[in-house]
Amino acid sequence: MSEPLLKVEGLKVHFPVRGGWLGGQTGTVKAVDGFDIEIGRGETVALVGESGCGKSTAGNAILGLVEASGGRIVFEGQDLLSLDRSERARLRRDMQVIFQDPVSALNPKLTIEHSVGEPLIIQGVERKTRKARVAELLRIVGLNPEQARRYPNELSGGQRQRVVIARSLATSPKLIVCDEAVSALDVSIRSQILNLLMRLQTEFGFSYLFISHDLSVVRHIADRVVVMYLGTIAEDGPADAVFDRPVHPYTEALLSAIPLPDPKAQRAREPMVLQGDLPSPIDPPKGCPFVTRCPISEVRCKDVRPVLAPTGEGTRAACFVRNPAARPKDVPA
Amino acid sequence: MAEVEDRRPVLSVRDLVTEIGGRAVVDRVSLDVMPGEVVALVGESGSGKSLTALSIMGLLPGAARATGGEVLLDGEDLLGKSERQMRAIRGERLSMIFQEPVASLNPLVPVGDQVAESLIVHGHASRGDASRQAVEMLAHVGIPQPDQRARQLPAELSGGMCQRVMIASALISNPRLLIADEPTTALDVTIQAQILRLMKALRQERDTAILIITHDMGVVADIADRVCVMYGGRIVETAPVFELFERPSHPYTKLLLQTIPRMTGARKEELKAIEGTVPDVSQWPSGCRFRTRCPLAREDCAEMPPLIPVTEGHRSACWHMDELERIG
Numbered sequence: 087m088s089e090p091l092l093k094v095e096g097l098k099v100h101f102p103v104r105g106g107w108l109g110g111q112t113g114t115v116k117a118v119d120g121f122d123i124e125i126g127r128g129e130t131v132a133l134v135g136e137s138g139c140g141k142s143t144a145g146n147a148i149l150g151l152v153e154a155s156g157g158r159i160v161f162e163g164q165d166l167l168s169l170d171r172s173e174r175a176r177l178r179r180d181m182q183v184i185f186q187d188p189v190s191a192l193n194p195k196l197t198i199e200h201s202v203g204e205p206l207i208i209q210g211v212e213r214k215t216r217k218a219r220v221a222e223l224l225r226i227v228g229l230n231p232e233q234a235r236r237y238p239n240e241l242s243g244g245q246r247q248r249v250v251i252a253r254s255l256a257t258s259p260k261l262i263v264c265d266e267a268v269s270a271l272d273v274s275i276r277s278q279i280l281n282l283l284m285r286l287q288t289e290f291g292f293s294y295l296f297i298s299h300d301l302s303v304v305r306h307i308a309d310r311v312v313v314m315y316l317g318t319i320a321e322d323g324p325a326d327a328v329f330d331r332p333v334h335p336y337t338e339a340l341l342s343a344i345p346l347p348d349p350k351a352q353r354a355r356e357p358m359v360l361q362g363d364l365p366s367p368i369d370p371p372k373g374c375p376f377v378t379r380c381p382i383s384e385v386r387c388k389d390v391r392p393v394l395a396p397t398g399e400g401t402r403a404a405c406f407v408r409n410p411a412a413r414p415k416d417v418p419a
Numbered sequence: 420m421a422e423v424e425d426r427r428p429v430l431s432v433r434d435l436v437t438e439i440g441g442r443a444v445v446d447r448v449s450l451d452v453m454p455g456e457v458v459a460l461v462g463e464s465g466s467g468k469s470l471t472a473l474s475i476m477g478l479l480p481g482a483a484r485a486t487g488g489e490v491l492l493d494g495e496d497l498l499g500k501s502e503r504q505m506r507a508i509r510g511e512r513l514s515m516i517f518q519e520p521v522a523s524l525n526p527l528v529p530v531g532d533q534v535a536e537s538l539i540v541h542g543h544a545s546r547g548d549a550s551r552q553a554v555e556m557l558a559h560v561g562i563p564q565p566d567q568r569a570r571q572l573p574a575e576l577s578g579g580m581c582q583r584v585m586i587a588s589a590l591i592s593n594p595r596l597l598i599a600d601e602p603t604t605a606l607d608v609t610i611q612a613q614i615l616r617l618m619k620a621l622r623q624e625r626d627t628a629i630l631i632i633t634h635d636m637g638v639v640a641d642i643a644d645r646v647c648v649m650y651g652g653r654i655v656e657t658a659p660v661f662e663l664f665e666r667p668s669h670p671y672t673k674l675l676l677q678t679i680p681r682m683t684g685a686r687k688e689e690l691k692a693i694e695g696t697v698p699d700v701s702q703w704p705s706g707c708r709f710r711t712r713c714p715l716a717r718e719d720c721a722e723m724p725p726l727i728p729v730t731e732g733h734r735s736a737c738w739h740m741d742e743l744e745r746i747g
Contacts, residue, residue: 136607306680345637
């Protein structure tokens, strides 16, 4: 296999918790605590999990929007964390991001033309070329180039998200991070935007890191899926395997919790309803992070943290009840 | 559910019109909810589903007014009631839970007191008695260590816990009707599954009628007995839940069901999409509001179609429903 576009190893993002009398550090939130991912060229890798699992923080660390506390982020063969600021910034030009809310992503006082052309202004592209490029970008995302002179409030939510997509394409990126990019859209608009994202990828060959809590959307768009829980990876692998033959009980619970839009199928299911809430990332369980909610946990799960290891299904899962290979080497069976 | 037929509806909305700035954003909406029945009001943003719910509750925002029709709760019209009369009805016979449980609770009041409040306000219990009942209710909606939790503030509880508190305070007075406006939209899926299970158990035990407002067809398929689909301020189709999913009879419903990515079937393929955008109320066309996006639209759609019977209990507002197979 050729060199992946992005390779992240052992990524950690820890935030200090301050408090107490003198505002000193009283603890650490391990928002991301050991995270590996590889994204090939033209590939879509999805990051799924519930709120607080660290999926957006992992995405933000890759984008350089939060500081990584450890690990390696190798993009185009270079470790971003070992480069100086300007080098890092130059490489990160090939990364773009699309957030959930197209309203706050666009400056209400700027025309669509200005917003879409902004990355080009920064690159010093001359006005006439820029204008032509913006018109082209608007056409590519299915907008009328005449809308270039409009303001965001004159557009619908779906149109605004198209503008955001057009802007992210302006610098011809190699990786686009979509952080809940379709979550705020109405159902009828969401499928339009998903179709657009898939079409653009076929056309331009860039990669997506697709962060989403919506598993039916992820199932549709992703080549590979990474399931996160409490800052670590519970399971990852090809989308087919993860969705059809989940190994980790958390993946199974997550899939089982999505109500199917088919009353017969939905009511025939015996859903696996998890008890309780996510534990606090300030004080995560010592052993398996999922142990407090896991329906199949054993005594050893409380003390020993499983490692992410290959399963017989072509995936990797961090659960030693289901996957014996997940037992750390220094722990006897 | 067999004996439902003989009973009278808890809620009966008749030709409700709600206007904002002279425009009918809810346009002659009619629906019934029977005791113990879950009716889902489904639609996209701007369809009028939330304004319908707020009209029923008498909680419309400043610019909006319910100007026509009736909202009958056990046969009694609520639209003519004063704000004071409505306050007596809300929280007692009629309760509502909202999308943002954390924002809907008072951040400065312990959750136990918030659950007990409606019993005290409506004079059903002394303070001590109400507190005891509140703790029981918190236990009933699945809050562990309820007597300890009752003394905590909303900020000390998770989102899922806060939604349980909302449900507890909505149900403590044993209302006839619970209106749930996107009750699980802000929650994670594993928490959503817990809340949906709780709502199903409660309606079974207490025979509470539930009107749930949602955009999520999965939630509808899980919990609803009957569905009303709204588009452009009107109900365009209504049917029992199995019938609606098996035989959608309005082009909008049919397309909506087709646009949802499924957990089975092809991946990576182009999804069916509905052309155009949900029009703003100022741009609603005359006649059928969906005709500007509808693949079956013709000239006669400029005349507003009424809800036409399809089968027993199933009606659709489309002149061309016999051509639905053309949508594929």
